Amino acid sequence: MDIEVAVIGAGPVGMAAAAFLHQAGVAVRLFEANPDRAGQSRATTIHPRTLELLDSLPGERGSLAARLVAAGNRVPAAHFAALPNRLDYTGLDTSFPFVLVLPQPETERLLAAHLAEQGVGIETGWKLADLAQDEQGVTIVSETGDTRRAGYVVGADGAHSATRHALGLAFPGTPASTVGFLADVRLERPPAHPHHWDSERGSYSAIPLPGGIFRIFGHEPGDTGLTPEEAARRQAQIPDEAEIRATLKRLADDDLGLAEVLWSSRTGDTTRHVERYRAGRVFLAGDAAHVHLPAGGQGLNVGVQDAANLAWKLAAEVRGRAPRRIIDGPRSYDAERRPIAARLAANTLAQSALMVTFTPGGKALRDLMSHLIGRNGDTADELRGWLSGLDVSYAEDGGLAGRRVPNLPLADGRTLHRALRHDRFTLVAFGTTAVPSRADVVRSTRDWHGLAAVLVRPDGYAAEVWSAGEKIPEHWEHWEH
Numbered sequence: 001m002d003i004e005v006a007v008i009g010a011g012p013v014g015m016a017a018a019a020f021l022h023q024a025g026v027a028v029r030l031f032e033a034n035p036d037r038a039g040q041s042r043a044t045t046i047h048p049r050t051l052e053l054l055d056s057l058p059g060e061r062g063s064l065a066a067r068l069v070a071a072g073n074r075v076p077a078a079h080f081a082a083l084p085n086r087l088d089y090t091g092l093d094t095s096f097p098f099v100l101v102l103p104q105p106e107t108e109r110l111l112a113a114h115l116a117e118q119g120v121g122i123e124t125g126w127k128l129a130d131l132a133q134d135e136q137g138v139t140i141v142s143e144t145g146d147t148r149r150a151g152y153v154v155g156a157d158g159a160h161s162a163t164r165h166a167l168g169l170a171f172p173g174t175p176a177s178t179v180g181f182l183a184d185v186r187l188e189r190p191p192a193h194p195h196h197w198d199s200e201r202g203s204y205s206a207i208p209l210p211g212g213i214f215r216i217f218g219h220e221p222g223d224t225g226l227t228p229e230e231a232a233r234r235q236a237q238i239p240d241e242a243e244i245r246a247t248l249k250r251l252a253d254d255d256l257g258l259a260e261v262l263w264s265s266r267t268g269d270t271t272r273h274v275e276r277y278r279a280g281r282v283f284l285a286g287d288a289a290h291v292h293l294p295a296g297g298q299g300l301n302v303g304v305q306d307a308a309n310l311a312w313k314l315a316a317e318v319r320g321r322a323p324r325r326i327i328d329g330p331r332s333y334d335a336e337r338r339p340i341a342a343r344l345a346a347n348t349l350a351q352s353a354l355m356v357t358f359t360p361g362g363k364a365l366r367d368l369m370s371h372l373i374g375r376n377g378d379t380a381d382e383l384r385g386w387l388s389g390l391d392v393s394y395a396e397d398g399g400l401a402g403r404r405v406p407n408l409p410l411a412d413g414r415t416l417h418r419a420l421r422h423d424r425f426t427l428v429a430f431g432t433t434a435v436p437s438r439a440d441v442v443r444s445t446r447d448w449h450g451l452a453a454v455l456v457r458p459d460g461y462a463a464e465v466w467s468a469g470e471k472i473p474e475h476w477e478h479w480e481h
C-alpha cells in the first residue's frame with residue numbers, strides 16, 4: 001500500500017505524528033481540510049517534555065526543538081491558574097529547563113518546514129467526510145468524493161474531528177459554563193506583574209510573546225455560571241478592539257496603552273474525552289481525543305506527546321512486529337495515554353475553578369494555593385511535574401519500567417535523547433555492565449537509580465530495567481516478544 005498511514009489534519013499534532021512516523025520509516029501522508037494553513041494564534045506555551053520529544057527529530061539546521069527554541073522566548077517559570085506565585089522550571093533535570101513562549105502559527109510553520117525538508121507530503125484542501133475500514137486497510141473519503149486507501153489512519157483533525165464522528169465514538173464530558181476573553185495585542189503600558197485577580201471585577205493576565213506582543217486573557221464574573229446555550233452564544237461574540245479596551249478599563253482602571261489588537265477570541269471550559277483512542281485501524285490524537293480549558297498551556301503539548309507515544313507502536317504494527325500488549329494490552333496507546341488526558345481534564349477544571357470563583361472564598365483558595373506553590377515543596381513539585389510533562393510515567397506499581405529516562409550523557413559524547421532511534425529500542429548500559437558493542441547499544445556516564453542497564457523505547461520511556469547481577473537476555477531487542 002502506497003500510504004501506510006494517513007494522518008487527517010495538519011495541525012501541530014497531525015504534523016508531529018507524521019514527523020515521528022516518517023522518522024520510524026513509515027510511508028505517511030497528511031490530509032488537511034484548510035487550503036491555507038496559516039493558523040490562529042492559540043497556543044503560546046511549549047513545555048520541556050514536548051521539546052525533549054521534538055529534539056529527537058533531526059533536520060538540516062538542527063533538531064526541530066532547537067529550531068523552535070531559536071524562534072521563541074525562554075521563560076523560567078510556568079503559571080498554574082494564573083496564580084501570583086509561579087512554578088520554577090530552572091532546576092528541572094532536562095536540557096530544556098524553561099517554558100518556551102512561541103505562538104502556534106510559528107510552531108506550525110516550523111513543523112511544516114521540517115516535514116517539507118523530510119519529503120513528507122501534505123495534501124491541503126482535502127477535507128475528510130467519511131471512512132470505511134476492512135481487514136486490510138482504511139478507505140478515506142473527502143468532502144468532494146475523492147477516495148484514498150491507507151493501511152492505518154490517525155485522526156488529528158481537532159476538537160470537531162470528522163474522524164471521531166465517522167467512527168461514531170462518544171465524546172463525553174461537560175459543556176462550557178464559563179467564557180473568557182483573550183487577545184494578542186500591543187501595549188504601551190504593560191503591567192509590571194503578569195497576573196491580576198479581583199473578587200469583584202474579575203481577572204486579567206498579560207504575557208509577553210516574541211516581537212513585543214502581549215497575550216492578554218481573563219474572565220469577568222458576568223461570564224461565569226452560564227447555561228450551555230448562553231456560553232455558546234457568548235463564545236461566538238468575538239471581542240473587537242473597542243470591547244478589549246473597555247474590558248481592560250473595567251479590570252485594570254486603564255487600557256494599558258492598548259495600541260493594536262492583532263487577534264482576539266474567547267475561551268470556554270468545555271471538557272470532553274473520547275471513549276476510546278482506537279477503533280480498528282483508526283486512532284485519535286490531540287484535540288480530536290480530548291478538549292479542555294486552555295489553562296496552563298497544555299493541549300498542544302499533550303497532543304504532541306500523544307503522537308510520540310503512538311508513532312513507534314503504530315510503526316511496529318505496520319511492520320507486523322507489534323506484540324498484543326502494545327496493540328490492545330497494558331502498553332497500548334489507549335492504555336497509556338487515556339490516564340494522562342484524564343489528569344489533564346481534571347487539572348484544567350481545577351484551574352478553571354481557581355480562576356473564576358469570584359468570591360471571598362475563591363480569593364482565600366487562590367491565596368492558599370499560591371502560598372503552597374511559593375513554598376516550592378511537594379505541591380509545587382507535583383504541579384511542575386504535570387505541566388512540564390516530565391513526570392508522565394507509564395510505570396505500574398511505582399517501578400522504573402515505564403518511567404521517562406532523562407537525557408543521560410553518553411560515553412561517545414552524545415546525549416541519550418538524540419541517540420534514540422524511532423524504529424527500535426536502545427540499550428543503555430551503566431558502569432562496567434558488559435554488553436555487546438552495537439549501534440543500538442550506548443553507555444551512560446551518569447548513573448540512573450543504580451541500574452546495570454535500561455532498555456529505552458523510541459519515545460524515551462524505560463521498557464525494561466536490569467539491576468547489577470541480573471542477566472540481560474542475549475536478544476534483548478526482542479522485548480516485544
Ligand SMILES: Cc1cc2nc3c(=O)[nH]c(=O)nc-3n(C[C@H](O)[C@H](O)[C@H](O)COP(=O)(O)OP(=O)(O)OC[C@H]3O[C@@H](n4cnc5c(N)ncnc54)[C@H](O)[C@@H]3O)c2cc1C
Nearest residue numbers: 009011013033043044045128158286287297298299300301
Ligand atoms: C486560546 C487558546 C490558547 C491555547 N494555548 C495553549 C498553549 O499555550 N499550550 C498548549 O499546549 N495548548 C494551547 N491551546 C490548545 C492548542 O491550541 C490545541 O490543543 C492544539 O491546537 C491541538 O492541536 P491539534 O493538531 O490536535 O488540533 P488543531 O490545532 O485543531 O488542528 C486540527 C487540524 O485538522 C484540520 N481538519 C479539521 N477537520 C478536518 C477534516 N475533516 N479533514 C481534514 N483536516 C481537517 C484543521 O484544519 C486543522 O488544521 C490553546 C488553545 C486555545 C483555544
